[in-house]
Amino acid sequence: MGADRVGGVRRPVRAVAYAASGVLLLAGCASMPDSGDLRDVESTPRQDSQLRVFAMPPREDAPPAEIVQGFLEALTSDDPQYATARQYLTGTASGHWRPEQSTTVLAGGPDIQVDRTTGHDSGDDYAFTLTGTKVARVDAQQSYTPMVGGYSQPVHLTRDKKSGQWRIDVLPQGVVMGQSDFQRNYTSVNKYYFASDTWANSVTSATAVADPVFVRRRVDAMTQVVRSLLSGPTRWLESAVSSSFPAGTALRRGVASLAPDDQNRLTVPLNGKASGVGREKCREMATQLLFTLQNLTPTVDTVTLQRTDGGTLCSLKEDQTETVATRGSVKQPDYLYFVDDKRRLVRIADGGTAAVAEPVPGALGEGVQKLSAAAVSWDEHTAAGVGYDGKSLFVGSLVAGGALDAPVLVSQGKAEGDRLTAPSWDARGDLWVADRDPARPRLVLLEQGEGEPLDVRVPGLKGRVDAVRVAADGVRIALVVKAENGSKSLLIGRIERDEKAGDRPVVSVLELRSAAPELEDVTAMSWAGDSRLVVAGREEGGVQTMRYVQVDGSTPEGPPPAALTGVQSIAATEDEQLPLVAYSSEDGIVQLPSGAQWQKVTKDGLAPVYPG
Incomplete structure (x- = not known):
């Protein structure tokens, strides 16, 4: 042999x-x-x-x-x-x-x-x-x-x-090829579906969820992406999202290729499965297409869906999608937040470009309760802060004169590093945090930031959760998990809620998968796009690095962030126009505007966060 x-x-x-x-x-x-x-x-x-x-x-x-x-x-x-x-x-x-x-x-x-x-x-x-x-x-x-x-x-x-x-x-x-050939031949594109539980919880629109796929970049990528969208979400995501395209919807027979016209409008002829949809359902379908196509070709600003007889089902422009669904954060953040040298929660307007930080309105900005980390809700009306010793979690309104109630969660961990992580808000207004107590490590959810803590099920978890960040869509969650050997890895899980289980929902994080397989020790991470995260950690061999990663574990195109040493926390946002912000043990809080180098925000602060 x-x-x-x-x-x-x-x-x-x-x-x-x-x-x-x-x-x-x-x-x-x-x-x-x-x-x-x-x-x-x-x-x-x-x-x-x-x-x-x-x-x-x-x-x-x-x-x-x-x-x-x-x-x-x-x-x-x-x-x-x-x-x-x-x-x-x-x-x-x-x-x-x-x-x-x-x-x-x-x-x-x-x-x-x-x-x-x-x-x-x-x-x-x-x-x-x-x-x-x-x-x-x-x-x-x-x-x-x-x-x-x-x-x-x-x-x-x-x-x-x-x-x-x-x-x-x-x-x-199948096909087999080397990594550089793959990078030349294929490109990653987000196709979009709707979070299954948002229709009942949203007054005006649903939440769009990115589902990244790889298509051959020079083999009619637009038609490939449309066919992929119509075929439905990938298996990992399908139980948490829905598509407004009726089952069996495909391109009309004989349609081999799609291309926008000289007015940046794409006409998509569909088969008979879609012929009976109403106006609102058609607008939802067109929104899915526009979100998906703009991720591939930003110039496409109008989608027209056609019936089998050539008649128009509906037509939707880019500026009309916001009445149907939202993508990422509901709105651009008003402020960047962090904990100052007096252990108060403070904020800076314009994504950290303003010169002076001001304490937030309410008790968390008064300094009565000293903080080590914080999180601000997506609507920027409520904040949660972890006490200076990492033991207690407080929730307060960002309204002047608001009192600080008793902690909503208390860890029994004996050491500070075995207590609460920094918290994270989801788009529903629920608060997530992990308790690292070795005697009872757990991932916890507080509905609307209050009430009895709900233990989240994480089947297959090997190790304890050391950091938590929920995506703006509320469907995916990023976890830094510490293994028994001390290494820390970045895992992505799918959030599912069983509302019919009893008086309280059963919440689970399912099918954890690695998002940064090349890093041996992850020290900080944050969402930085609909399917992208920024992560700091150590490569094999001990080299410290900061990079962007996709939720599926692939590496997105484009340059990584400029090098920064001593990174302990990162703040990014789904709005890629806002600067990346980090806390470095050597430089304090710094920011990285697009196309620039790291710039100092303040030496006297830590734990920067955007809403979420």
């Missing part, structure tokens, strides 16, 4: 064209051997987004090694239906191969090894093994999942008895 790696001379097999100019280039890094020997298919370096990559078909009398390598190169091209890749397969294998089933991402390109255990000495068959280190997998729903461990899949070739040409007859389902 064994496999040998072999090397050889390679020739170009993949053509790269500038989409804008039509100039054709040969990519020397993607090459093939002239003989039967081969090298590993290294992941192609990142290339300009204007480049398009076209696959080359197999040449006459190509040896087995060249066929395998050419097929793998063809998988990284911009061929919409993988027609060229199928030319490397037998007819039967092509009929059974489903490239849309999954995309497996490896740290580098697939390592091709000759399988010496097969009986290919007959001259009519040949076997290889594809190996590598798994990074992630994108499933048939286009949902991304980080992965670890080795990859090993067999590839078998046979010689056609009539033509004498080698072709692949056994291969793994």
